Amino acid sequence: MNFPSNDTIVALATAQGPGAISVIRLSGPEAISLTNKVFRGKDLEKQASHTLHFGTIREGERLIDEVLVSLFVAPHSYTKENVVEISCHGSEYIVAEIIKLFLREGARLAEAGEFTKRAFLNGQMDLAQAEAVADLISSNSRMSHEVAMKQMRGGFSQEIKNLRAQLVHFASMIELELDFAEEDVEFADRSALRKLIAEIQKLLRHLLQSFELGNVLKNGVPTVIVGKPNAGKSTLLNVLLNEEKAIVSDIPGTTRDFIEDEVSIEGIRFRFIDTAGLRETEDKVEALGVERTRQKVEEAALVIYLFDINSTTPQELQQEITDLKTSGKPVILVANKIDADQNQLQQFDQLENLVGISASQKLHIPELKNAIVSQVKTANLQDRSQTIVTNLRHVASLEKTYAALDDVLHGLDLGISSELVASDIRRALHALGEITGEITTDDLLENIFSKFCIGK
Known part of the structure; x- marks a missing residue:
């Protein structure tokens, strides 16, 4: 996605389709002058930055639309x-006519993510912040929004820059030693370097461990609803989603595959998955559904085991719990159909993480939601000041940094030359620089910004 720095780009910045208004964005050295050619109102080239101007867009004498122009002067x-942003009426025809007019005047269509790429290349933000822009646009819950906003404002980048600055100091000292190799002197305190690496690796481990949580916040918590046939799993899914997503029937084995949908609870996005009932069956189709259920349990971050309180004994439930615990996933036990006889719940009082509900009557659903949310509210999630990694590319760079620092420590143990120690530190610095974009390639930028929407 190479482009000359002296051209001007144009694109629709709002979503495609008719609406009340649409916003067309231009960026480049001629953004204001090109707009001024087709705008009837004030002389835009004489106006101050961050001002709004009402007027019309015309091609010659042909009126295309009345618009509001926002100016942002470099x-x-x-x-x-x-940068110019033109707010016009949200007609697809009007939008197309205005964009075609600018193309005839000398602008070109922006590529995916090109506005943000220019912001990065011009030093407005680093690469991690640019990636957070895409995360912010796609955020669909309060938590994913908070994490993306913090990263876009430089929280994660600052931590990486701090780590890099500390390593740069020691790298420079060791590089200095190479200039005085014949004198056999040491400018870098090896014990202090070991201590620094230990501190950095501790922080790197924390950042790497946060990715599991970050990935969940970004993509939703995969939560599988399992249980025997006719326990009420589909009814529960419908209640949690507040819509008739799954077919509900008294006939056991109605759900042959899995049904999945998302909902936000207390700002956290959950992906609830209704699965086929767990039982032995000779029905080949149903058996495939049961096998997929077991696969979904392996992929889940949280398991809800739903059972019919009126037809399940504590002994049967204990066996099911034992089987589920082999997955290593947190399990919430949900006793369903308590509306028939709430006293039945007493026989299960000794079990942990037990919630009694009636899915059909929507009884105690808020208590169940509280139990679900409490399972994912870890210390990291509660402490908003903690940095959470959400990007797989960043994880790869952090792992390369950790490995390079391991090599530094191993080299110090072996007493290798300063030149080799310096080489390993440079590898660590390179890996950290890949995160913020201090070290980058055209292929990397192409891969990142091609995933953005047009106009951003």
Whole structure:
């Protein structure tokens, strides 16, 4: 996605389709002058940055639309270039006519993510912040929004820069030793270097461990609802989603495959998955569904085991719990159909993580939701000041950094030359630099920004 730095790009910045208004964005050295050619109102080239101007867009004498033009004069803009945003009526025809007009005037269509890429290349933000822009756009819960917002504002980047600055100091000292190799002197305190590496690796472990949580916050908590046939799993799914998503029937084995949908509970996105009932069966189709249920349990972050309180004994339930615990996943036990006889619940009082509900009557559903949320509210999630890694590319770079620092420690143990120690530190610095974009390649940028929407 290479482009000359002296061209001007244009794209629709709002979603495709008709609406009340649409916003067309231009960026580049001629963004204001090109707009001024087709705008009837004030002379835009004489106006201050961050001002709004009402007027019309015309091609010659042909009126296309009445618009509101927002001016952002370089370097005080998203891209650090001249930027114009035109708010027009949300007609697809009007949008197309305005964009075609700018193309005829000399602008070109922006590529995916090109506005944000220009912001990165012009030093407005680093690469981790640019990636957080995409995460912010796709955030669909309070928690994923908070994590993306913190990263976009530089929280994660600052931690990486701090780590890098400390390593740079020792790298420079060791590089200095190479200039005085014949004198056999040491400018870098090896014991202090060991201590620093230990501290950095501790922080790297924390960041790497946070990815499991970050991935969940970004993509939703995969939560599988399992149990025997006719326990009420489909009814529970419908209640949690507040819609008739799954077919409900008194006939056991109605659900042959899995049904999946998402909902936000207390700002956390959950992906609930209704599965086929767990039982031995000679029905080949149902047996395939049961096997997929077991696969979904392996992939889940949380398991809800639903059972009919009126037809399940504590002994049967204990066996099911034992089988589920082999998956190593947290399990919430949900006793369903307590509306028939709530006294039945007493025989299961000794069990942990037990919630009694009636899915059909929507009884105690808020208590169940509280139990579900409490399972994922870890210390990291509660402490909003903690940095949470959500990007697999960042994980790969952090792992490379950790491995390079391991090599530094191993080299110090063996007493290897300063040149080799310096080489391993440079590898660690390179890996950290890949996260923020201090070290980058065209292929990497192409891969990142091609995933953005057009106009961002």
